Amino acid sequence: MLDYTGCPLDRTGRRVHGVGPDRRDPRAGTVGRAGHVEGLVDAPARRKKILLVDDSDTALILERMILNRQSYELLVARDGQEAIDKALAERPDLIVMDVMMPGVNGFEATRVLRSKEPTKSTPIILVTTRSEAENMEAGFESGCTDYITKPINGTEFLAKIRTCLKG
Known part of the structure; x- marks a missing residue:
């Protein structure tokens, strides 16, 4: 352990x-x-490649601080469309994506990524400030692998990432 x-x-x-x-x-x-x-x-x-997607600098800084000690290769996208483009080009092992972003949101980006052959089986963890059941249900319906709510708990965040990368 x-x-x-x-x-x-x-x-x-x-x-x-x-x-x-x-x-x-x-x-x-x-x-x-x-x-x-x-x-x-x-x-x-080969180092595992993780794509972090968020329009908030604060959220990206926190996620990077948690993950920097873990020897992952970190990629960053600022919105859903950039996430789609980077995921198709870079083929990350995992995508951690905020739900609420301008333009293409996390739900829409997840649906698009699930429809593309190179990313259809890539694990996607959706991150949001909303913890209501209907948002989680919408996340899973869009095709996400797991869901985490803000504020992010570092231990839970790492555990979910490790679980997704093992699968």
């Missing part, structure tokens, strides 16, 4: 320190000459 920063946790929920190739953890391989890690696959892992 990992905490919100990605640090391993023991059975009691405490952080496990000293884990990794530099600490000779047998699960992580051994460090050979020239600093190469032996016993692991040589191909570098």
Whole structure:
């Protein structure tokens, strides 16, 4: 199990320190000459790409602060149309999108992305300040994978992102 920063946790929920190739953890391989890690696959892992979509600078700053420690590649769009264009061009692993934006809103952008072959299975988390049941229902009807309300709780936000990226 990992905490919100990605640090391993023991059975009691405490952080496990000293884990990794530099600490000779047998699960992580051994460090050979020239600093190469032996016993692991040589191909570098591709960083997961997340597209953040919001017209609010404050919301984008908060989302980036939460995600910056996680080694994700972050892309930004300011409205629904830009999100559609970037998603089709960049093919992110996950889209986190505000619902209420000028022009193309999050519901409309989600419907368009679900209709396009390159993004039809890309997980989409819709974010909004409204927590009423009808808005959540509209979000799921538009094709979103999950829903989160503002103000964003960092722990919940990361948990939903990790769950969507695993699927």
